Amino acid sequence: MRTEKEAIYYELLVLRCQRKEKVALEELIRNWERRLFYYIRRLVDVEQDAWDILQQTWLKVLQGIGKLREPRSLPTWLYRIARNTAMSHLRVEYSRRALLDENEDISSVEENSESFCFEDAERVHYGLSKLSLPHREVLTLHFLEDLSVEEIAEVVRIPPGTVKSRLYYAKRALRTVLEQEDRNHE
Amino acid sequence: MSESHESFREQLLKAEQPNPTYREKYDKEVRQMLEQKLTGARRLGYIGAAAMGVGFALLFGTLAIIVPKEFPIEGRLIFAMGAIFGLAWAVFAGGIVRKGVIKLKTDPTAMAGMSWGLCVIVVTVLMVSQRKFPDPIIGVRALVSGLGFLVMAAVFMIANRIDQAGLKTREKLLEIEYRLAELAEQMGKKKQSE
Known part of the structure; x- marks a missing residue:
């Protein structure tokens, strides 16, 4: 599904983010926000909540990207953070059920x-x-x-x-x- | 990933019509998040650092001027360097307070470099002046503790430089790998079209 070129691009992007390049962080957000929003929006009913969750997701991403050890798994990592953030937003019982x-x-x-x-x-x-x-x-x-x-x-x-x-x-x-x-x- | 698939994803993403008001609010908040704005205690910290820089500049500058004639010229030079350092620190911290924003990539590195500079100056002053201590034991103690700080700061600085150099090398290698992958992809497409 993912080409070698894409995998290298993700690794490079993560590395640039780890070096605290503001442009790289902006690139990361620009490239992924529509997809993550689409996914989060499918998990929560209220649009405003989806935007809040996406914002919280970026906050966690910015805090955690320095410790990301497998840069090639960036997409999985991003979707997992988005999902965890959305799930914390939803009631635990509801999400479990x-x-x-x-x-x-x-x-x-x-x-x-x-x-x-x-x-x-x-x-x-x-x-x-x-x-x-x-x-x-x-x-x-x-x-x-x-x-x-x-x-x-x-x-x-x-x-x-x-x-x-x-x-x-x-x-x-x-x-x-x-x-x-x-x-x-x- | 085929192009038809990619366009399907794009079409799907386009089908989502977000509310412009929410989108605008989100954009504004994310921009703020990336800029590391100075707020509250952090701003006070930088104001304090700027004031400290001015204090250092005044103290070392005055010492460089008022020390007696028989004071060694090296010592006077060190005081002058201390004054310049204090001034540079004040300008740097004052600049951050004025802009109200910290540049994540460059500012912390500059701060680390300047702190290293301060450490070297203070320890050098201690080492120069230790001979003038009335009690030689106290002089040696000052010299040893000064050296200890200097070694610690040097280790920290070198480790940081090695980390940065490693990341930079990896970045360059990945850039080359990316170009190679790009070329391979282009050649593959060319072969397919022939």
Whole structure:
């Protein structure tokens, strides 16, 4: 998913941030704020809260980037901080109830076992809002395309197999939502 | 990462229409976060440092002028250097207070360098003047403790320089690696198109 060039770029950017280059910090924020905001916005309902969480995320990033030992894992690290910040914002019970879906069948799902073609981004954007939080979260990370299945698993703190199954069911749910929407318009 | 995928991500990001008022507030707060604005106790600290610099400049400057004729010229020179250092520190700290912003990359390094300068000056003064102590034991004690401080400051300074040099070398290597990766990518595209 990530090219060698991108990986080197992340490493270089982190290094420049660690040397306290203001331009590098600005570059980091400029490159990532839209993606992180999109992700956070899918986790919280109120837009103003999402902006506050993003700001707190940057604060934590600026405080912690000096200690980041694996610069190439920058995307995972950023999404994890964003997620942790959003989760602290949400009530602990709520987040637990919403995110720990124990009844998922992770045994028999292949990554590409159902091929969907989601081409209309605006419809997908609309459809995401209709999904449950666990489905919405993994599907958003998947569509933002910064992370592999293993990295999504690291961010969401679930096994890679569960990510695969969650993606499978999330895509199915999204397709149902979009088909339902089409029927309503006919 | 294919281009069609990237454009899908872009389209998805464009579908999000944030409220401009919230966005503006966020932009303002993030800018402030990056600038390390001086507030409250920190501002007072820098005002104190500027005042201390002026105090040092006055003290060493006066000493350089009023010491008796028989005082060694080296000592007078050291006092003059102390005065210059104090003045430089006052100008530096005063500048930060006036701008109200700390530059994260350069200001702490400059502060460390100036503190090292102060340490060298004070210890040199101690070493020069130790012979003039009425009790030679006290003179030797002053010399030893001065040397101790000097060694500690030198170790700290060298460690910092090594760290910075290491980061700079790594940065240059990564820049080269990045260019190579860029070239490899371009060559790959060229091969595909042929």
